[in-house]
Amino acid sequence: MTRPACIKNWQEIRGADDSSYPDSAELMSIGSPFGRTFGLTRIGIHHELLKPGRRTSWPHAEKTEEEFAYVIEGTPDVWLDGYLHRLAPGDAVGFPAGTGIAHTFINNTDSDVRMLVVGECFRADNQVRYPLHPDRNARIGDQYWADVPQVPLGPHDGLPDRLRQSNGPF
Numbered sequence: 001m002t003r004p005a006c007i008k009n010w011q012e013i014r015g016a017d018d019s020s021y022p023d024s025a026e027l028m029s030i031g032s033p034f035g036r037t038f039g040l041t042r043i044g045i046h047h048e049l050l051k052p053g054r055r056t057s058w059p060h061a062e063k064t065e066e067e068f069a070y071v072i073e074g075t076p077d078v079w080l081d082g083y084l085h086r087l088a089p090g091d092a093v094g095f096p097a098g099t100g101i102a103h104t105f106i107n108n109t110d111s112d113v114r115m116l117v118v119g120e121c122f123r124a125d126n127q128v129r130y131p132l133h134p135d136r137n138a139r140i141g142d143q144y145w146a147d148v149p150q151v152p153l154g155p156h157d158g159l160p161d162r163l164r165q166s167n168g169p170f
Helices: 134-139 161-166
Strands: 030-033 043-050 067-073 077-080 083-086 092-095 103-106 113-120
Touching: none
Parallel strands: none
Antiparallel strands: 030 043, 043 113, 067 092, 067 113, 077 083, 077 103
């Protein structure tokens, strides 16, 4: 019997290593979109492969979309409002909608990090704020979350160590 289409290994559905923001050469994590592959329309489920010296995204906060991340392998840092917190396999982080907590995951180690990320699929009412990228906020128009709860940011610049040391690309 052949394997049914509702069974997939993350490596079978892994996307190309080309994820970046518009006008940026910085490569982000490599995603395996389980939700899309299985035709799920309400939740997004991704296996994220985070190579050394990369981050999952630019630091951001979302107004109406919830997100959950679980560390499978490796020891990434989660950047929360300007502070780094080291994670280990088995650690999970949850982001309820509307809190204004800006976040990203950074791999400052020499080994790959593997994470399972679950969140809501695109919501038309969602808005986003990138606290360290005002140009991105200006470009996203109505998707910009202008009335985000204000939280003073800590001292960390949100960059992976390797990217900061190489002076590019941001």
